[in-house]
Structure formats: structure tokens, C-alpha cells
Amino acid sequence: RVHGKGSKIRFLPLHPVAADRIYAYLELDVKRAGGPGPLFRSMRGTTTGAGITANGLYTIVAQWARVAGIEVERLGVHGLRATAATNALEHDA
Structure with missing residues (x-):
């Protein structure tokens, strides 16, 4: 829910x-x-x-992106959601 x-x-x-x-x-x-x-x-x-606030979630995503070596300016939750949706569609999920 x-x-x-x-x-x-x-x-x-x-x-x-x-x-x-x-x-x-x-x-x-x-x-x-x-x-x-x-x-x-x-x-x-x-x-x-x-x-958690939207800003708090953004901060966590940005920190883990840096740890993973992902350097995308202004990477945020919306971008991750869009990427996950695209990935699911491309793999018939």
C-alpha cells in the first residue's frame, strides 16, 4: 500500500x-x-x-551513487525510477 x-x-x-x-x-x-x-x-x-524528506532521499541516492562510481550530475530518485521502468520494458518484465 x-x-x-x-x-x-x-x-x-x-x-x-x-x-x-x-x-x-x-x-x-x-x-x-x-x-x-x-x-x-x-x-x-x-x-x-x-x-524521510525528498531532500533526504536525494542526499542518500547521491551518496550511494558516488560510492558506486556513478557520476551523473543531479542524479535523483525520479531518474532512477525512469531507468528502472525502461529496463523492465526492455527485458519484458
Whole structure:
């Protein structure tokens, strides 16, 4: 279940490998309270239980891109989503 634009709730398919990784991530997050809440929370801890901001997500993507040796100016989440969609279409996913 995903909260989309305009507070619309959508149900999206999830690849089994992605589901396994998310469950593992949730098990390692010992500070997470049970029940509903944002999947990705703020890393700074200033707002307990608050979801990560768009800028925070951009920063994480940029940091991991640098670690991976990817040097694309202004690489962001939208570009990754577009790349994943193109890759899926090209491989009949």
C-alpha cells in the first residue's frame, strides 16, 4: 500500500526479492514501533517516526551513487525510477 499524490492510496506489485530486502530492513530497525508508519524514516532522529524528506532521499541516492562510481550530475530518485521502468520494458518484465 502506497500513499500517492493527493493522498490517494494505491496498491502496487512488489518483486519477491524487494519484499525480502524490505522485511530484512524492518527487522534490523530496532527503534521502529510496531504498526503503520513510514517505511523510510528520518536518519537524524530529530523527529521521531517522521518519514524521510525528498531532500533526504536525494542526499542518500547521491551518496550511494558516488560510492558506486556513478557520476551523473543531479542524479535523483525520479531518474532512477525512469531507468528502472525502461529496463523492465526492455527485458519484458
